[in-house]
Amino acid sequence: QKEVEQNSGPLSVPEGAIASLNCTYSDRGSQSFFWYRQYSGKSPELIMFIYSNGDKEDGRFTAQLNKASQYVSLLIRDSQPSDSATYLCAPYSNGGGTSYGKLTFGQGTILTVHP
Amino acid sequence: SAVISQKPSRDICQRGTSLTIQCQVDSQVTMMFWYRQQPGQSLTLIATANQGSEATYESGFVIDKFPISRPNLTFSTLTVSNMSPEDSSIYLCSSSGTGGETQYFGPGTRLLVL
Numbered sequence: 001q002k003e004v005e006q007n008s009g010p011l012s013v014p015e016g017a018i019a020s021l022n023c024t025y026s027d028r029g030s031q032s033f034f035w036y037r038q039y040s041g042k043s044p045e046l047i048m049f050i051y052s053n054g055d056k057e058d059g060r061f062t063a064q065l066n067k068a069s070q071y072v073s074l075l076i077r078d079s080q081p082s083d084s085a086t087y088l089c090a091p092y093s094n095g096g097g098t099s100y101g102k103l104t105f106g107q108g109t110i111l112t113v114h115p
Numbered sequence: 116s117a118v119i120s121q122k123p124s125r126d127i128c129q130r131g132t133s134l135t136i137q138c139q140v141d142s143q144v145t146m147m148f149w150y151r152q153q154p155g156q157s158l159t160l161i162a163t164a165n166q167g168s169e170a171t172y173e174s175g176f177v178i179d180k181f182p183i184s185r186p187n188l189t190f191s192t193l194t195v196s197n198m199s200p201e202d203s204s205i206y207l208c209s210s211s212g213t214g215g216e217t218q219y220f221g222p223g224t225r226l227l228v229l
Contacts (some may be wrong), residue, residue: 034218036220042222043207043220043221044207044220045220046116103158103160103218104160105157105158105159
């Protein structure tokens, strides 16, 4: 089982719709969860992070975390063509030793928002 | 968030040579990391650059191939040694605060090895 699993997509949604991106992880020691957006040819850009179970909203983005199910998701409301990118899920582990500060990235979900 | 710059932004190198990539952060940061992103793939952590001590390498990465320096709290270098075409990737530097959590990335160095 991969440490972090994401549906690679591509996920295609119409403009104005809600895009739902999912991520499961295997390390129960993961403390925090980060979502990065990566445009083609660019470096990853941090868009959301969540520490606690439940929902966290920031503008059009909502992150949802369920530690018992080892599941984290990202909802993008009112999707825009400019949201078309690869979305990377990254659980963070502060397990100490060599894993301190380590982010483990999923393979990413390609999102396409079409007009 | 810290602003991170990398040099060079891209390079084309011959196999068997080495390239040193520089990473500069505009403020002092506790932790700096080096990642590799191979074509069409996600990010893989190479190592944590520790200030004043040897870097901590992830499984599959060794110091002889990827020597790292971190002379102070704002600067680090990654050398890709004895390059082969398989080393063609994007190399990314990131930094974070004390907790090592929220990491921000530099623009990356695109390396092509012929």
